[in-house]
Amino acid sequence: MSQPEITRASTADLYDAHVLKNYGRPALTLVRGRGSLVWDDQGRQFLDFTSGIAVSALGHCHPHWVAAVQRQAGELIHTSNLFRNPNQGELARRLVGQAGPGRVFFCNSGAEANEGLLKLARLHGMKKAGGEEGKIYKVICAKSAFHGRTFGGMSATPQEKIQKGFRPLVPGFAFGELNNLASFEALVDDQTAAIFVETIQGEGGVNPATPEFLLGLRDLCNRRDLLLMLDEVQCGVGRTGKFFAYDHAGIRPDAIGMAKGLGGGFPIGAIWVGEKAADLFQPGMHGTTFGGTPLACAAALAVLDVIEKERLLEKVTVNSVPWIASLRALANDFPSQVLGVRGCGFMVGLQLVNDPAPTIGALREAGLLAPAAGGNVIRLLPPLTATPEELARSVEIIRAVLVAQS
Numbered sequence: 001m002s003q004p005e006i007t008r009a010s011t012a013d014l015y016d017a018h019v020l021k022n023y024g025r026p027a028l029t030l031v032r033g034r035g036s037l038v039w040d041d042q043g044r045q046f047l048d049f050t051s052g053i054a055v056s057a058l059g060h061c062h063p064h065w066v067a068a069v070q071r072q073a074g075e076l077i078h079t080s081n082l083f084r085n086p087n088q089g090e091l092a093r094r095l096v097g098q099a100g101p102g103r104v105f106f107c108n109s110g111a112e113a114n115e116g117l118l119k120l121a122r123l124h125g126m127k128k129a130g131g132e133e134g135k136i137y138k139v140i141c142a143k144s145a146f147h148g149r150t151f152g153g154m155s156a157t158p159q160e161k162i163q164k165g166f167r168p169l170v171p172g173f174a175f176g177e178l179n180n181l182a183s184f185e186a187l188v189d190d191q192t193a194a195i196f197v198e199t200i201q202g203e204g205g206v207n208p209a210t211p212e213f214l215l216g217l218r219d220l221c222n223r224r225d226l227l228l229m230l231d232e233v234q235c236g237v238g239r240t241g242k243f244f245a246y247d248h249a250g251i252r253p254d255a256i257g258m259a260k261g262l263g264g265g266f267p268i269g270a271i272w273v274g275e276k277a278a279d280l281f282q283p284g285m286h287g288t289t290f291g292g293t294p295l296a297c298a299a300a301l302a303v304l305d306v307i308e309k310e311r312l313l314e315k316v317t318v319n320s321v322p323w324i325a326s327l328r329a330l331a332n333d334f335p336s337q338v339l340g341v342r343g344c345g346f347m348v349g350l351q352l353v354n355d356p357a358p359t360i361g362a363l364r365e366a367g368l369l370a371p372a373a374g375g376n377v378i379r380l381l382p383p384l385t386a387t388p389e390e391l392a393r394s395v396e397i398i399r400a401v402l403v404a405q406s
């Protein structure tokens with residue numbers, strides 16, 4: 001008996017029909033990845049310098065990561081936090097080893113990590129106010145920040161395009177100018193509990209906080225008994241050639257939010273809280289069902305193993321120097337199209353004169369995937385494993401596209 005023919009709708013059609021319209025329409029359907037490369041459903045190959053927006057730290061399907069996740073998936077996947085699991089304990093130990101004495105809480109995304117930090121700020125404020133709630137609760141963030149799409153994250157993100165439609169927001173946020181210490185200092189009052197900034201703004205256009213600014217914030221927080229909380233969700237876990245981007249400035253924050261690269265593609269977020277504030281969260285005050293599962297923590301431990309074994313921090317540091325130099329040379333050669341190059345390590349922004357969308361489309365057609373950021377910026381976020389040849393190839397592709405567009 002002949003089977004009725006099954007016609008499968010294309011992935012694009014399925015998205016158009018059934019996926020909520022909160023994202024713009026993607027240009028590609030990706031089906032496979034290896035290292036720095038991905039392939040679409042038409043068999044076309046791309047150099048992937050989007051890395052899932054700074055997530056795929058080890059590139060795609062790194063054999064050590066795949067083996068660790070496969071092994072753990074066959075052993076124990078989820079337990080909830082009603083029980084301990086060995087991987088969560090070990091991952092917390094490793095992160096404390098990177099960040100310094102303190103404690104770690106695990107969650108599932110960057111926004112959720114930042115929610116944890118914002119709740120921590122409230123608890124610090126309550127302690128400062130002698131246990132009274134709602135007296136000291138303000139958090140000072142930076143203009144052009146991006147901290148996520150939850151209510152707390154959005155409220156800390158002063159962008160019309162992010163906040164529009166969702167007001168009223170969480171009260172208590174004020175915004176200074178990144179790298180203008182006086183503007184932050186002027187906002188501190190008796191109700192201020194914390195300062196919260198990205199060490200390098202990602203979505204805002206790859207805007208690094210300068211070491212002087214970070215040192216100044218550290219001093220301001222010390223003087224006024226504020227928590228210095230750093231959002232390392234995008235720039236952390238090796239992306240700049242140090243484990244945390246603030247390591248370049250030689251400071252230590254009171255708390256850190258991380259996610260993205262930590263799981264190498266498996267969803268996991270975390271906050272590290274230094275000793276000053278590590279005891280503020282007491283049993284029952286915070287939690288999440290999926291936080292720190294054996295599987296998520298196995299993925300993150302595999303990322304940390306590979307960063308160490310393959311000396312990826314050194315590689316990012318060394319390999320980024322000629323790469324960024326060639327990108328700067330490009331900016332010099334095409335001054336009517338490129339305004340400049342910002343960032344460090346493998347978190348770089350190419351600021352264009354005009355809207356970057358047509359250039360991003362042309363790069364894609366030429367085989368390079370890179371996301372946009374605010375302020376006419378094209379972000380280049382190679383996996384930490386990207387080779388000098390792949391980095392050089394990205395510059396060749398960008399040069400060819402700029403020539404074609406000039």
Ligand SMILES: Cc1ncc(COP(=O)(O)O)c(C=O)c1O
Pocket residue numbers: 053109110111112114146147148149198202203231232233234235259260
């Ligand atoms: C600095 C920063 N913080 C927070 C977030 C939110 O992370 P998630 O999308 O995992 O919620 C992002 C995401 O781009 C980010 O770049």
